[in-house]
Amino acid sequence: MNDLCTDIGYRSLNHDGEQLCGDHIDIVEQDDDSIVVVLADGLGSGVKASILSTLTSKIISTMMAAGMNIEDCVSTIAATLPVCSVRGVAYSTFTILRFVQNREAEIIQYDNPHVILLRDGQNYEYPRTVTNIDGKEIYSSRITLRENDIFIAMSDGCIHAGVGMKLNFGWERKDIIHFMESFAGVGFTAKTLDTILLDECNKLYDGHPGDDTTACVVRIRRREPMNLLIGPPSNPADCSKMMSLFFSKEGKHIVCGGTTSTIAADFLHKPLVPTVDYPDPEVPPIARIEGVDLVTEGVITINKVLKYAQDYLADNESYEQWSYKKDGASQIARLLFEEATDINFYVGRAVNPAHQNPNLPINFNIKMRLVDELSTCLKQMGKRIKVSYF
Amino acid sequence: MKLTVCIGSSCHLKGSRQVVETLQRLIAEHNLGEKVDLGGTFCLGKCQMGVCATLDGREFSLSPETTEEFFNTEILPKV
Numbered sequence: 001m002n003d004l005c006t007d008i009g010y011r012s013l014n015h016d017g018e019q020l021c022g023d024h025i026d027i028v029e030q031d032d033d034s035i036v037v038v039l040a041d042g043l044g045s046g047v048k049a050s051i052l053s054t055l056t057s058k059i060i061s062t063m064m065a066a067g068m069n070i071e072d073c074v075s076t077i078a079a080t081l082p083v084c085s086v087r088g089v090a091y092s093t094f095t096i097l098r099f100v101q102n103r104e105a106e107i108i109q110y111d112n113p114h115v116i117l118l119r120d121g122q123n124y125e126y127p128r129t130v131t132n133i134d135g136k137e138i139y140s141s142r143i144t145l146r147e148n149d150i151f152i153a154m155s156d157g158c159i160h161a162g163v164g165m166k167l168n169f170g171w172e173r174k175d176i177i178h179f180m181e182s183f184a185g186v187g188f189t190a191k192t193l194d195t196i197l198l199d200e201c202n203k204l205y206d207g208h209p210g211d212d213t214t215a216c217v218v219r220i221r222r223r224e225p226m227n228l229l230i231g232p233p234s235n236p237a238d239c240s241k242m243m244s245l246f247f248s249k250e251g252k253h254i255v256c257g258g259t260t261s262t263i264a265a266d267f268l269h270k271p272l273v274p275t276v277d278y279p280d281p282e283v284p285p286i287a288r289i290e291g292v293d294l295v296t297e298g299v300i301t302i303n304k305v306l307k308y309a310q311d312y313l314a315d316n317e318s319y320e321q322w323s324y325k326k327d328g329a330s331q332i333a334r335l336l337f338e339e340a341t342d343i344n345f346y347v348g349r350a351v352n353p354a355h356q357n358p359n360l361p362i363n364f365n366i367k368m369r370l371v372d373e374l375s376t377c378l379k380q381m382g383k384r385i386k387v388s389y390f
Numbered sequence: 391m392k393l394t395v396c397i398g399s400s401c402h403l404k405g406s407r408q409v410v411e412t413l414q415r416l417i418a419e420h421n422l423g424e425k426v427d428l429g430g431t432f433c434l435g436k437c438q439m440g441v442c443a444t445l446d447g448r449e450f451s452l453s454p455e456t457t458e459e460f461f462n463t464e465i466l467p468k469v
Binding site for chain 2 (some may be wrong): 276287
C-alpha cells in the first residue's frame with residue numbers, strides 16, 4: 001500500500017432537447033483497493049443510446065471487477081447489445097480506466113477520444129498497444145501512477161464541441177489538452193476540473209450541445225486526513241478524553257461551536273480570540289486558537305457547509321462562492337471538499353439549553369441531522385468518513 | 391474601554407452582525423478607534439438575553455434597534 005488515492009469527478013451534458021444521456025459512467029470499487037471506471041457512449045442519442053451505454057458500462061465494470069479479461073468483456077458486449085434497427089449495428093464505444101491498488105493504471109479504449117494524461121501539469125503521451133478483438137481495434141496501456149497525475153476520459157461530444165458553430169473542426173483533443181494544462185497545477189478537485197471542462201464545451205455549443213457530452217476526471221493524490229470537532233460531550237467528565245483523542249490525530253484540526261472552542265482552548269491552555277469580520281453576512285465570524293487550523297461557530301456554519309456540499313454533488317454552481325471566500329463555512333468547505341480525503345468527525349452530544357428555544361431554528365436534533373447529512377454527502381464525494389460520538 | 395459582542399449561534403440569529411456593524415460605524419464616525427476596543431466573544435451563557443454584550447465587564451442586552459441608544463448613553467459620555 002502507498003498513500004496515494006484517486007479523486008474522481010464526472011458529469012454529462014445531454015444532447016439538446018433530450019432528457020436522457022446517451023453516455024454512461026460506471027464506477028466499481030474492488031475488494032483489493034482497485035477501482036474500475038467505465039465511460040460508454042451509445043450510438044445515437046436519447047433512450048436507445050442510453051440503454052446501449054448503460055448496458056455496456058455495467059457489463060464491463062461488473063466483469064472487470066470480477067477479474068475477467070478484456071477479450072471476454074468485449075465479446076460479451078458484442079453478443080449482448082441489441083442491434084439498432086436504423087443502422088443495423090450494435091454499437092457503443094467505451095473507455096476503461098482501472099486503477100490497481102493506487103500503483104498502476106490500466107487504460108483500455110475503444111473508439112472514444114483517447115484519454116488525456118497530464119503529468120506534472122504537462123501532457124504525457126503514454127504508450128499504447130493495439131489489439132484486434134472481434135474486428136474492433138482496442139488500445140490498451142499500462143502506466144505506473146505518480147502523485148498529481150490527472151486522467152481525463154471523454155466522449156466524442158467534447159471534441160465535437162462547437163463544430164460548425166464557433167469552430168470549424170470542433171474542439172480538438174490537442175486544444176483540450178492545451179486548455180486543461182493551464183488548470184492542472186492549481187490543485188482543483190477532479191469534480192471542479194470536470195466542471196471547468198464541461199462548462200467550456202457547453203459554451204462552445206452555445207448552450208445547445210449537439211451531442212451527449214461526458215467527461216470524467218481522475219486525479220491521483222496523496223491521502224490527507226482531516227479532523228472536525230463539533231459539540232461538547234454529553235458527559236462533561238469526558239471533555240479531556242474527547243479533546244486528547246481529537247488532538248492526537250494526524251492532519252488538520254477544525255473546531256466548530258462556541259462552547260466547543262472554549263473547551264478546546266482550555267485544553268490547549270491557549271486564548272480563544274474571536275474576530276468580528278463578516279465576509280458573508282449569513283455566517284458568524286470565525287475565531288482563532290493557536291494550534292487549531294480553523295475555529296468557527298457551530299450549527300449555522302455547518303448548515304451552510306451542508307448546502308455547499310449538496311450543491312457540489314448536484315451542479316457545483318456555488319463553487320464560485322466557497323472557492324475563495326473567507327467566511328467560516330467557505331473555509332470548512334475548502335478543507336473538507338478539496339483538501340481532505342479521510343475525515344474524522346468528533347461529535348459531542350451535549351444539549352445546549354440555550355438552543356432549545358422553539359423560536360430558534362437550531363436545536364439538538366438539527367445538529368445531529370446536519371452531521372449525518374454532511375457525512376453522507378462527503379461519502380458521495382468519495383471521502384472516507386469516520387464519525388465518533390461522545 | 392473594552393467592548394465585546396457575542397457572536398455565538400443564538401446571538402447571531404438575533405442580529406449580532408447588525409449590532410457589530412452599527413458599533414463599528416459609530417466608533418468610526420466618532421473617531422474612537424483608539425479608545426474603544428471592539429471584539430467578539432463566543433457564548434456568554436445568557437442566550438435568552440441576546441444579543442449579549444459586555445462593556446468593561448458589565449453585561450448588557452442589545453438588539454439592532456437599541457444599539458445606537460446604548461452607544462450614546464453608555465459609551466459616548468465615558469470616553
